Amino acid sequence: MRDVVIVGVGMTRFGKFLERSLPDLGREAIWKAVGDANIPPKDIQIAYVANSIGYQLTELKGTIGQHVLAAAGFFGIPIINVENACSSGSTALRSACLEVASGNFDVALALGVEKLFCDNTARSSEAMASGTPYAKFGFMFPALYSMNLKKWMEKYGITQRQFAKVAVKNSKNGALNPNAQFRKPLSIDDVLNSRVIAYPLTLYMCSTMGDGAAAAIVCTRDKARKYTTKPLVEVAACELVSGTVTIPNQPHEPLEARAARLAYQKAGVGPEDVDVAEVHDGMAPAELMLYEELGLCREGEGGRMIDEGLTEITGKIPVNPSGGLAAKGHPVGATGLAQIAEIVWQLRGEAGERQVNDPKVGLTENAGGWVIDDNAACAVTILKK
């Protein structure tokens, strides 16, 4: 297999854009990535397009990628639409990388695009909830998290205040990110005093609906050098796992830990080598759990990580410098590729006010689906400068 590098990334700002369509959002991200890569558009040979909820909430009921690519002025290349709930974006990246690594094509585009806001917010909420089979009983994502979190808090003495600190950190990072949906730094009191969604979760600990798109162009190292003089970012691993938390007849291993183990193995690095990470904080406490599942700290030490500021932009292992899902926004299919864009900018030293100190290795973790029903997916990607 050949080395694959990311030669260009681009994203729209995330937010509520009632007047913008999926093709309009997708076009902006594609052309920003094309510009960033300095690549002749005709050199792009195949496109993978990630979207999850568009079929329910927009006028487009099929071949969404074809609609978006045509709007962006790309005609005739193979287009494959992929879906894996909240991990759709990194699923698209994984496939695009395989096209290049295998030698099937030299240059591939991965695009994630999503539009969750429509003129009827209740309809949007219903569409978002409809992926969860127990939603009709009121058992949605916050309820599931709540159950797990209470067990976890009890086991390791983790506090609601520590969860709030994650939201505070990420809001501060989001305030530095021009692409973030929410740019207001929150205090611990803001977070703890916001409306309780499902204890210990309060409103400001939860990611929200968003519209947006993000794209990455991947190619061989040789090709990339012809396009750009910017530092090249290698996709050292992009490992996808699916399904249940616990595989029958195998030791229990959370989906995220399994994906991370495979990715570290493939990339030939360990968690101690990670200099910056973007992780899937659909709910702020998930970030603390992920410190442990990704091996950034030992079991039960997630709370200490946030207390000691180790995951701040200025800390030892900055996590979610972009603001994460809660502050940057979470347009489902676009999220995985927005994480990739942030790590690419960080590795190149282009992250402006939120730049972490000279990172060499970055990681993204992008999870989706409803894990207790065996229909989840998780991808961990490791990028190297």
Place this chain on the structure above:
Amino acid sequence: MRDVVIVGVGMTRFGKFLERSLPDLGREAIWKAVGDANIPPKDIQIAYVANSIGYQLTELKGTIGQHVLAAAGFFGIPIINVENACSSGSTALRSACLEVASGNFDVALALGVEKLFCDNTARSSEAMASGTPYAKFGFMFPALYSMNLKKWMEKYGITQRQFAKVAVKNSKNGALNPNAQFRKPLSIDDVLNSRVIAYPLTLYMCSTMGDGAAAAIVCTRDKARKYTTKPLVEVAACELVSGTVTIPNQPHEPLEARAARLAYQKAGVGPEDVDVAEVHDGMAPAELMLYEELGLCREGEGGRMIDEGLTEITGKIPVNPSGGLAAKGHPVGATGLAQIAEIVWQLRGEAGERQVNDPKVGLTENAGGWVIDDNAACAVTILKK
């Protein structure tokens, strides 16, 4: 890249199965393919799942593949959901083949599953139509076909009676296929006297709604030999193209002709080598056009092909021995893989009463989307014994 062979295929009967769910249909196809391949289920390392309309018509709003694989008892392998309208099934096959060809995995599953009937047929029709942006003006697939067909009839002197002969041939083939949705042989009068949908199209020239699933398991030749003593069928090419009919600044070439050209080139064969074909006769006249676009005859000779019986099961180049979309049924996401299953059975000499005479090379053509709006896709696959 490594050679990829199909080691097992399976499909449900196509039809109207109100009582069956997507996971139920998918499970049957998967386990039939597993049985056909004689493979230990745990050897399957990755799955691509094709579905197009499920998000609109079923309770499953995301990660459909995960739901289906869990129902079939497969846990923990990576699952990627793909969509490309009516060509979703062959898109899944293409991706599964790339996993194996590239060396990423040794054994991959491609599944297509669709459920179009629900308790409200009007809702099903609406969902089917909603992919076509002009449906609200009554301009749906039959209308688009009608416009093109009238021009074509005039140019080459093709008659409505010749179109009817395609439906007659395919109904006769479908009657021999235990998996077909419709098993009644039709006469020319039956077809010509059926209700006019959009001249020259009559009811029996049009494919209908259907429920069903089809699956293929692909692997390396060495692996396959360990599982089965059946003849191995090589995927010599599986080429996907997308988007517009005419690429800007390039000579006009129909999508299907482009996909076929790429596939012949990759497989190192020509149309003269094709012994049996399954093609996308969403409307019967399309089959005549495809004879020309796939190079099975020269331009303007499609009518002669059907008049002379050259594409009958007993003819020189049998086309749609399964009954095609109109007789076998057209559960959108499953169609491409049902075509593959038919060709595999034909190449192995297992097609029973509809067996063609000792074929060595088979072809499938699977198209989808709405070509005038640049959002189409087409895959041509060439299989060799």
